[in-house]
Amino acid sequence: MASFKPTLFVVSGPSGAGKGTLVERVRSLYPGLGLTVSATTRSPRPGEVDGKSYYFLSPEEFSRRIEAGEFVEWAEVHGHRYGTLVSEVSSLLAQGSSLVLEIDVQGALQVREKFPEAVLIFIAPPSLDELRARLVGRGTETPESIELRLANAEHELSLAPRYDEIIVNDDLDDATQALLRTFEKYERN
Numbered sequence: 001m002a003s004f005k006p007t008l009f010v011v012s013g014p015s016g017a018g019k020g021t022l023v024e025r026v027r028s029l030y031p032g033l034g035l036t037v038s039a040t041t042r043s044p045r046p047g048e049v050d051g052k053s054y055y056f057l058s059p060e061e062f063s064r065r066i067e068a069g070e071f072v073e074w075a076e077v078h079g080h081r082y083g084t085l086v087s088e089v090s091s092l093l094a095q096g097s098s099l100v101l102e103i104d105v106q107g108a109l110q111v112r113e114k115f116p117e118a119v120l121i122f123i124a125p126p127s128l129d130e131l132r133a134r135l136v137g138r139g140t141e142t143p144e145s146i147e148l149r150l151a152n153a154e155h156e157l158s159l160a161p162r163y164d165e166i167i168v169n170d171d172l173d174d175a176t177q178a179l180l181r182t183f184e185k186y187e188r189n
Helices: 018-030 059-067 088-096 105-114 127-139 143-159 172-187
Strands: 008-012 071-077 078-086 099-102 117-123 165-168
Touching: 008 018, 008 105, 008 172, 018 099, 018 172, 059 071, 059 078, 071 088, 071 105, 078 088, 088 099, 088 143, 099 105, 105 117, 117 172, 127 143
Parallel strands: 008 099, 008 117, 117 165
Antiparallel strands: 071 078
């Protein structure tokens, strides 16, 4: 009989590929999936609680933790730094929980360095034309932003072969089921 193995899953892909929606759908179907609390240098928003919403760190403390190797991955976004602490990932795995990180491609490759057993899952759009249509359809992006995201997407797609699994999100229900099957496949010994 197959046994359960707590697994670190990393889901990434280009902006607009649907990774956030897929992770949200799978988490609703797979309630035991652990979720880490990220660290950030930005200030708390109303209602956010330190240690629950984020670990709110000063820029100096964040830098100290980078130097100490305490992050699985981190990035600067819109002038603030965000990252996933090794202690968060290790704690959940030690408790017997699988967990999923939804992060960018650069971060995913950083995770592989600290956790070589992590399962990297790339969410790809059916085509760049479809990706453009999704980004335009959001209505939140400027034409310049869309072009930048598409250029980034081409680079990110070139890194997809470095992942363990690639799921093309051409149908949300099919892609959700494919992601669920992937989680189940890797958690079974």
